[in-house]
Amino acid sequence: MQIPIEYYLILSAFMFTVGIVGVLTRRNAIVVFMCIELMLNSANLTLITYSSYLGDVAGQLFVFFVMSVAAAEAAVGLAIIIAIYRNKLTVNIDEINILKW
Amino acid sequence: MIDLIYLTVLLPLLGFLFNGLVGPKIKSEKIIGIVGSGAIGLSFIIVVGAFFETLALPVDQRLNIVTLFQWIAVAGLNISFSYQVDQLSLVMSLIVTGVGFIIHVYSIGYMHGDKSFWRFFAYMNLFIFAMMNLVLADNFLLLFLGWEGVGLCSYLLIGFWYDRKFEKSTTSAAGLKAFVVNRIGDFGFLLGMFLIYSTFGTLVFTDVFSRAVSFAVPEHIFVLIAIFLFIGATGKSAQIPLLVWLPDAMAGPTPVSALIHAATMVTAGVYMVARCSIIYASAPAAMMVVAVIGVFTAFFAATIGLVQNDIKKVLAYSTVSQLGYMFLALGAGAFSAGIFHVMTHAFFKALLFLGAGSVIHSMHEQQDIRHYGGLKKYMPLTYGTFLVAAVAISGIPPLSGFFSKDEILWYSFTNLGFVFWLIGLLTAIMTAFYMFRLYFMTFEGKERFSAKGGSASGGDSHKTNPHESPKLMTIPLIVLAVLSAIGGFIGIPEIFSGDHGNLFHSWLAPVFKTAEMKLMHFGGHSHFEELLLMIISVVAAAGAIFYARYVYLKKPEVAEKTASRFKGAYNILLNKYFLDEAYDATVINPIVKGSENFLWKIADNKLIDGLINGLAKIVDKISGSIKKIQTGIAQSYALVMVLGILIALFWIIMSYS
Numbered sequence: 001m002q003i004p005i006e007y008y009l010i011l012s013a014f015m016f017t018v019g020i021v022g023v024l025t026r027r028n029a030i031v032v033f034m035c036i037e038l039m040l041n042s043a044n045l046t047l048i049t050y051s052s053y054l055g056d057v058a059g060q061l062f063v064f065f066v067m068s069v070a071a072a073e074a075a076v077g078l079a080i081i082i083a084i085y086r087n088k089l090t091v092n093i094d095e096i097n098i099l100k101w
Numbered sequence: 102m103i104d105l106i107y108l109t110v111l112l113p114l115l116g117f118l119f120n121g122l123v124g125p126k127i128k129s130e131k132i133i134g135i136v137g138s139g140a141i142g143l144s145f146i147i148v149v150g151a152f153f154e155t156l157a158l159p160v161d162q163r164l165n166i167v168t169l170f171q172w173i174a175v176a177g178l179n180i181s182f183s184y185q186v187d188q189l190s191l192v193m194s195l196i197v198t199g200v201g202f203i204i205h206v207y208s209i210g211y212m213h214g215d216k217s218f219w220r221f222f223a224y225m226n227l228f229i230f231a232m233m234n235l236v237l238a239d240n241f242l243l244l245f246l247g248w249e250g251v252g253l254c255s256y257l258l259i260g261f262w263y264d265r266k267f268e269k270s271t272t273s274a275a276g277l278k279a280f281v282v283n284r285i286g287d288f289g290f291l292l293g294m295f296l297i298y299s300t301f302g303t304l305v306f307t308d309v310f311s312r313a314v315s316f317a318v319p320e321h322i323f324v325l326i327a328i329f330l331f332i333g334a335t336g337k338s339a340q341i342p343l344l345v346w347l348p349d350a351m352a353g354p355t356p357v358s359a360l361i362h363a364a365t366m367v368t369a370g371v372y373m374v375a376r377c378s379i380i381y382a383s384a385p386a387a388m389m390v391v392a393v394i395g396v397f398t399a400f401f402a403a404t405i406g407l408v409q410n411d412i413k414k415v416l417a418y419s420t421v422s423q424l425g426y427m428f429l430a431l432g433a434g435a436f437s438a439g440i441f442h443v444m445t446h447a448f449f450k451a452l453l454f455l456g457a458g459s460v461i462h463s464m465h466e467q468q469d470i471r472h473y474g475g476l477k478k479y480m481p482l483t484y485g486t487f488l489v490a491a492v493a494i495s496g497i498p499p500l501s502g503f504f505s506k507d508e509i510l511w512y513s514f515t516n517l518g519f520v521f522w523l524i525g526l527l528t529a530i531m532t533a534f535y536m537f538r539l540y541f542m543t544f545e546g547k548e549r550f551s552a553k554g555g556s557a558s559g560g561d562s563h564k565t566n567p568h569e570s571p572k573l574m575t576i577p578l579i580v581l582a583v584l585s586a587i588g589g590f591i592g593i594p595e596i597f598s599g600d601h602g603n604l605f606h607s608w609l610a611p612v613f614k615t616a617e618m619k620l621m622h623f624g625g626h627s628h629f630e631e632l633l634l635m636i637i638s639v640v641a642a643a644g645a646i647f648y649a650r651y652v653y654l655k656k657p658e659v660a661e662k663t664a665s666r667f668k669g670a671y672n673i674l675l676n677k678y679f680l681d682e683a684y685d686a687t688v689i690n691p692i693v694k695g696s697e698n699f700l701w702k703i704a705d706n707k708l709i710d711g712l713i714n715g716l717a718k719i720v721d722k723i724s725g726s727i728k729k730i731q732t733g734i735a736q737s738y739a740l741v742m743v744l745g746i747l748i749a750l751f752w753i754i755m756s757y758s
Contacts, residue, residue, distance in 0.1 A: 024740050032736075093736055100733025 008049040015042035029081050029091040033074075040070050102150030103165050103186050109144035109198060110184070110233045116140030116226035124219025130209070137222030138205035141229055145198035152191050160611055163188055164307070166239050173242070177302060185239035185306060189612045192440060193236035193372050196447045200364045201229050203577045207455050208356040210573030211462060221261060221354065228254035232365055236372060241294045241304040244373065248337065249287065251366045256280040258361060259353040267352040275352035282346040286336015293329030300326070310379045314615055320384060327380050327387030331394075334370030338424045340398045345681055347421055351413040355458030358413060363420045363454050364447035371427040371443050375436045378616035382434065392432025392517055396524050399425025401678065403531040407538070408664075408674045411468050412457045415539050419494070420450055422528060426509050429525060434620045435512035437609040441592045442509060445501035448588045449493040452581035456487035459570040459578065460543060464550070470539060475548040479567035482575040484544045486582035491540045493585040495533035495642045501589030507635050508594060514634060516620075526638055533642040537649035546654050596628045 015038055022035030044063045051059025085091050116137055124133050155163050169182040184190075205225060212221050231250025238244040260276030267275050298304055300322055301312045313323075334340070339347035350362045361367070374381060374391065381388050399422045406418035423446050430439035461468055463480060477484045493500035496507060506529060514522035550567075569575065592605035610617075652659045664671045673679065 020743055024736055024743065094734055096735075097733030099735065100731045 005049060005053050008045065012042045012045040012049065015039075015045065027092045027094055029084070029093050029096075032093060033077055033081065036077075037070065037074070040066060102147055102154050104167060105147050106151055106167050106184050106186050106237065107169055109147050109194065110230060110237065112140040112144050113226045113229040113233065117223050117230060120219050120226060121223035124223060127219075130213065130218050133219050133222050134205075134209035137226055138202060138209065140226055141198055141202040141205050144229070144233070145195075145202045148191065148194045148198050151186055152195060155186065155188070155191060163611065166307075178298070178304070180240055180242050180304060182243065183239040183305075184237040186237070187612060188609050189372070189376060189440065190236050192444065192609070193368075194233065196368075196444055197229065197232050197236060197365050200447050200451050200581075201225075201232075201360060203580055204356050204360045204364070204451060204455065207359075207458075207574050207577040208354075210571045211356050211458055212354065213571075217261070221258075224254055224257050224261070225357075225360070228258070228361060228366070232369075235369055239306055241297060241306070241309070244376075245290065245294065248290065248333075248369060248373075251361070251369065252280060252283045252287070252337070255283075255350065255361050255366055258357040259350050261353055261357065265352075267349075272352040275349040279346040279350050282343050283336045286333045286343055289329045289332025289336070290334075293326050293333065296322070296326050296329060306376065310377075310615070313379050313383060318383075323380055323384035324387050327377070327384040328390060330373065330377060330380070331387065331391055334374055334428075335394065336370075337373075338367050338370030338428070339421050340370070340394050340425065340428060341401070344398060344402065344421050345677075345684060348414055348417045348677070351411070351417050355413065355454055355461060358417070359451045359454030359458070362417065363450040367420065367424055368427070368443045368447070371424065371431065371439055374428070374431050375440055375613075378431075378436045378613050379619065381431070382616035382619040388432050388434065390432075391428050392513070392521065395425045395428025395430075395432050396513070396521050396528075397425070398422070399429060399528045400524050400531075403528045403535070405674055405677050406535040407531060408671060409535075410471055412460065412470050412473075412539065412543065413454075413468055415470075415535060416450070416453050416457060419453075419532065419536065420446075422532060423450065423494070426506065426525070426528070429513055429517075429521065430509040433509070433512040433516040433521070434617065435509065435516070436613045436616065437606045438505065438508040438512055440609060441605050442505035445493070445505040445585070445588050448581055449490040449500075449502055449585040452486060452490040452578060452585050453494070455574070455578055455581065456483050456490065459483040459574055460487075462570055462574070463567045467550070470542040472550050473543040474546045474550070475544070476567055477544040480569040482569060482578060486575075486578040487544065488540065489582040490585050491536045494536055495646060496529055496638060497642060497646075498639060499589065500586050501584075503639070504589035504592050504594065507638055508592070510638055511594075511631055511634055514630075522634070526641060529638055530641045530645045533645035534649050537646045538653050541649060541653040546657075594631070596631055 019035045019037075019039030019042060022038065023032050026032050026035065044066055047059040047063050047066075051057060051063075081091055084096060088096060090096070116139075119136050120133055127133065155165070164185070164187040167184045167186060169184070171179070171181045173180040205222070208221065208225065212218055215221065228251060231247045231254055233247070235244055235247025235251060238247060256276045256279055258276075259279055260271075260273040263271070263273050265272055294304065297309055300318055301309050301316065303309055303312070336343045347362060347367065351358055353362070381391065402418045402421035402425060406415050406422060409415045409418060423442070427439045427442050427446070430436070430442060459480065460473070460476060460483060463476075463483075464473065467473075489500070493502040496503045498504075510522055510525045510529070513525055592603055595602055676682070
């Protein structure tokens with residue numbers, strides 16, 4: 001028996017929501033970062049779902065792109081976080097508020 | 102030589118460039134002086150050549166135009182760098198280069214040792230360049246170029262000794278005054294030029310003047326053009342009401358006063374009006390204005406000259422007065438008489454100024470004639486030449502001033518009327534009087550300076566030690582004295598010369614032919630009358646000279662008594678009718694005060710600054726409260742973004758369903 005497409009989409013939407021809420025509420029920059037990865041993966045899941053559902057490999061190709069970009073982004077992002085930590089001795093996002101007037 | 106006429110413009114320009122660029126480096130006064138005067142001397146030779154070549158031509162071919170290159174060509178406006186070589190421009194060129202050359206040579210001696218020797222000659226050459234453009238131009242725009250150029254040089258040379266005091270302020274202030282007053286006149290000149298272009302569609306002299314005859318132009322247009330141009334002339338030639346700058350122009354070195362403010366530049370207005378004779382002849386009302394302004398300027402300037410004590414001031418007012426004579430001649434329709442007086446005046450007034458320069462030079466920059474006296478025996482050459490010039494300007498025959506001045510008086514009598522003649526005669530009497538007052542107080546009588554104090558070793562600089570000037574200065578004086586003495590013989594009136602007629606007039610006649618035909622003066626006066634008027638003016642001038650001798654040589658106390666008896670009148674004259682003060686009160690102060698109190702303190706500080714600062718303040722206030730949104734916490738930005746996405750999604754979904 002085939003699992004209906006809605007299941008995948010609902011799971012994906014749930015993962016995305018968890019990611020958003022995590023980004024908006026958590027203080028630790030690493031956790032926020034992980035939540036962003038979560039959002040990316042939920043998007044990946046959706047792409048694969050539709051790829052399989054429609055029988056079109058383009059969606060899977062996109063996922064590869066997303067994953068490679070995410071890897072690069074993770075490297076840069078972690079580097080930034082380390083740099084910030086060296087400067088401020090903290091990775092708490094609400095203590096890093098220099099981007100203002 | 103006519104084809105080479107452009108060299109007379111080019112050579113002074115090259116002299117200017119050489120002295121201006123290389124002069125400060127070479128330091129040698131000899132080289133600078135030779136280049137400076139040589140450029141003018143060569144120009145003079147070329148002009149003389151062109152003159153004789155033109156003289157050899159038949160009368161109807163004496164107008165030649167030498168075109169150098171096209172300058173401006175826009176739509177209908179077509180202007181070239183063309184030089185018009187005709188009888189009038191040749192006369193003016195001869196005066197400018199001839200007298201200019203003499204004064205350049207004199208300046209080598211006069212400016213000796215000046216720290217800016219090269220700058221002086223650079224400016225002087227530039228002046229001749231501009232002046233030659235002015236007199237040789239074949240169109241109004243090129244004339245205007247020269248017109249502005251001489252104004253610039255006048256400004257530069259008045260303020261030449263920029264580090265010296267002059268009266269209550271500085272020489273630069275005097276230069277600025279000359280420049281600003283001239284700008285007022287130039288504005289009128291520009292308006293006249295615009296009106297000429299819009300009326301005749303061209304600015305080239307020959308076209309404008311032929312169209313002025315052939316076109317049916319209403320008379321009031323002619324009057325307007327003539328008056329506008331005349332406003333320009335009043336500025337440049339220091340006539341009422343724009344005469345205030347010329348006395349202040351005496352702040353410049355004396356050769357400058359001789360060249361620019363006596364012999365050449367100030368006569369540019371006379372030349373311009375004479376050049377436009379046909380326009381003036383077509384506007385009788387404007388002719389009358391010219392005559393009235395001229396005669397009044399002549400009269401009032403002469404009265405001021407009676408009481409001035411500065412040797413150069415007396416000569417300055419004398420210049421204004423003589424320029425008034427020239428305009429009187431033009432207003433009377435006697436254009437060639439006006440130009441004739443320009444020429445003789447250039448000779449004797451340049452000589453007077455150079456003589457004054459020689460005196461000032463030997464008296465250690467002392468210019469007050471009350472501190473002169475008895476200089477005759479110290480500087481015989483200066484004394485002799487000065488006397489010739491004084492006699493010439495007083496109008497005593499057979500020196501040059503007699504011929505030109507009496508001609509003007511005669512024409513004002515026949516063409517304008519008795520009143521003009523009478524005022525002219527009174528002016529002539531006053532001229533003779535103040536000129537000989539100057540002469541007697543300077544060269545005759547008691548020595549009123551602490552003389553000869555310094556012994557032969559001469560170490561004491563506080564004592565004045567008058568001496569004759571070097572040869573470089575006295576030879577120009579002698580040349581000018583000869584010219585002042587005999588210069589009048591080319592314009593001997595017909596009653597004396599008989600069949601030959603008046604050479605000067607017949608030479609210039611073709612230039613003024615159309616204008617004189619238009620004026621149609623009926624020569625209803627006899628030779629007897631002419632002779633009678635001549636005798637009257639000569640006797641009156643001679644009387645004035647002897648009276649001056651009586652007052653200033655025999656009975657010096659008479660002058661003081663008269664001055665104290667008419668104290669009010671004396672003060673008015675001494676202060677030049679309070680003309681400067683009147684201008685200060687009516688024009689300058691309102692502008693200065695208005696600018697300060699309204700334009701600066703209210704319009705600028707309150708309105709404009711307030712507007713700009715107010716705008717800035719409003720922006721500052723608004724952004725001050727808006728900027729709080731930027732908290733710097735990345736999560737709140739993300740929240741706003743998410744909310745925005747949610748709203749957008751919601752809107753998209755709603756619009757599909």
